[in-house]
Each structure stands twice: as C-alpha cells, then as structure tokens.
Amino acid sequence: SALLQHFRGWFVRTRLPAFRPEVVELMDFRTPQPRHGLSFGYVLPTGPREALVEYTEFGPSVLTEPAYTAALRHYTEDVLRLGAYEILGEERGVIPMTDAHHAPxxxxxxxxxxxxxxxxxxxxxxxxxxxxxxxxxxxxxxxxxxxxxxxxxxxxxxxxxxxxxxxxxxxxxxxxxxxxxxxxxxxxxxxxxxxxxxxxxxxxxxxxxxxxxxxxxxxxxxxxxxxxxxxx
Incomplete structure (x- = not known):
C-alpha cells in the first residue's frame, strides 16, 4: 500500500494579533476530508502576528495549484478566521508513505x-x-x-x-x-x-x-x- 503526504504552506503576517506563539496546532481536522485518506491543517506560530499555516493531505496523488490555494484560503479565512493577512512566502513538499521494503x-x-x-x-x-x-x-x-x-x-x-x-x-x-x-x-x-x-x-x-x-x-x-x- 502507498499514499502520498503532500502539503502546501503559507508564511503569513496578520494585521492584528491572531496567534499564541507558545501554542502549536498539529493535525487540525477542521478541513474538508477526502474520500480516501485524510486532510488536516498545521499552525506553527513565530509571533503574535506571524505563523506558518499549512494544509496537508494523505492521498493517492497531489492536488492542482488552484486546489491547494483554495484549501489554504478556506483554512486561513473560514476555519482560523485570521482576518486581514499578507502572504510572505510559501513552502511545499511531497512525502511518500509506503510499507514497501527498503534495502539498507x-x-x-x-x-x-x-x-x-x-x-x-x-x-x-x-x-x-x-x-x-x-x-x-x-x-x-x-x-x-x-x-x-x-x-x-x-x-x-x-x-x-x-x-x-x-x-x-x-x-x-x-x-x-x-x-x-x-x-x-x-x-x-x-x-x-x-x-x-x-x-x-x-x-x-x-x-x-x-x-x-x-x-x-x-x-x-x-x-x-x-x-x-x-x-x-
């Protein structure tokens, strides 16, 4: 069996304080769930107004660029309700998840x-x-x-x-x-x-x-x- 863990993240800065720097949010499942696999958000704050906001999905294939953008906008605006913010940068990646044997x-x-x-x-x-x-x-x-x-x-x-x-x-x-x-x-x-x-x-x-x-x-x-x- 094999799935891909694929993700896209935005480094954001909000107009008003929106984050608690001492609190990291991992595996926030308030995202639309795919039929097979799962999706979740991450919030990794670096300050009261700055954080890395991530959308991650486990699935058989990666998403299109518009789909990642839509997922991140939904998470930042509808779930987290960050208010006005600017995107300072982004990160992306794909991690293979497989139970295949790996030769040493x-x-x-x-x-x-x-x-x-x-x-x-x-x-x-x-x-x-x-x-x-x-x-x-x-x-x-x-x-x-x-x-x-x-x-x-x-x-x-x-x-x-x-x-x-x-x-x-x-x-x-x-x-x-x-x-x-x-x-x-x-x-x-x-x-x-x-x-x-x-x-x-x-x-x-x-x-x-x-x-x-x-x-x-x-x-x-x-x-x-x-x-x-x-x-x-």
Missing amino acids: RAGRHVFRIGAAGGAVRPSTGYAFSAIQRQTRAVAAAVHQGRVPVPPPAYRGRHLAMDAILLRGLSTGRVRGAPFFGGLFRSVPAERMLRFLDGETRPAEDVLIGLRTPVLPMLRSAAGLPFLPRVPH
Whole structure:
C-alpha cells in the first residue's frame, strides 16, 4: 500500500494579533476530508502576528495549484478566521508513505538512511527521530571500525501496524480524521507522540491498538498477505 503526504504552506503576517506563539496546532481536522485518506491543517506560530499555516493531505496523488490555494484560503479565512493577512512566502513538499521494503544498502560502499532507508514512518510521514537513530548508529559503527549498515528505522511490530493502517486509509475502510482524532483524545499525549516516533513498548502498543476501530483494521489486515511486495 502507498499514499502520498503532500502539503502546501503559507508564511503569513496578520494585521492584528491572531496567534499564541507558545501554542502549536498539529493535525487540525477542521478541513474538508477526502474520500480516501485524510486532510488536516498545521499552525506553527513565530509571533503574535506571524505563523506558518499549512494544509496537508494523505492521498493517492497531489492536488492542482488552484486546489491547494483554495484549501489554504478556506483554512486561513473560514476555519482560523485570521482576518486581514499578507502572504510572505510559501513552502511545499511531497512525502511518500509506503510499507514497501527498503534495502539498507544500494551497493558495496553505499548505505541508505533517511527516506531511502525507510526512515519515513508509513502511517504518519514522521521521519526526524528515525533519522537521528540511524545516523547515531552509523556514526557509532564508523567509530568502532565496523561496516556502517544502518539499522531498521522501526521495529517489526510498528511496521505491521503501519501496514494495516495504511491499507485501511488507502481503501477507505478507515476514516482518517476520526481515527487520529480518537487516538489523540483517548491516548495520553506523551505516549501518542512516542508512538508516532516508533518508540513505544509492546504493552503500550496493545493499549493504543485497543482504541482503534477493530473491525475495519481486521479487514485491512486480512488482505495484506495477498498484496504484492515491491522493494524500494
């Protein structure tokens, strides 16, 4: 299974104070939801009148330029109600979300880390913590005179959970916004953030799994053995 996490953001400055610099808003699901996948907004303030306002979508393909503009205008004007603002700049990107196998090396002396080495978490697109784990392991191996083959970015059980969720999102069996919204409401924030980074213990994974829609997840899991696996 595979989805694209694609996003577009505006660096904005409002006429009047509109942001709390100490508060970051992540995964705001007050955006129109696609049939398969999910969408959400981000607000990353840098001051009372400045912030990066982001629109993100998980889906099979990217949007057109007018569609991104419309989504951001809806989020800034109708959801956040920022009032008068100016756009200082923009950012954009696409992150592949896939449960495909990533080989740790591309040649005798070429080793893969980061996105090429499977550091992008398939279900969320998070990668920073996994990249840090890989680079620390590679640096330690070089220091000790060993072959610096990067370790797997995530444990097998986390990848299995990701594959099930990714399948559920891509088929529409799992509705993304209610799924993640329910987890954020029912799972302690500190545990949830560690789960997103792939650092939870087995018992914690079980507790988190019990707070997911069981039947759609089981149906998604049942179809996984029959999907072709293409190495990356």
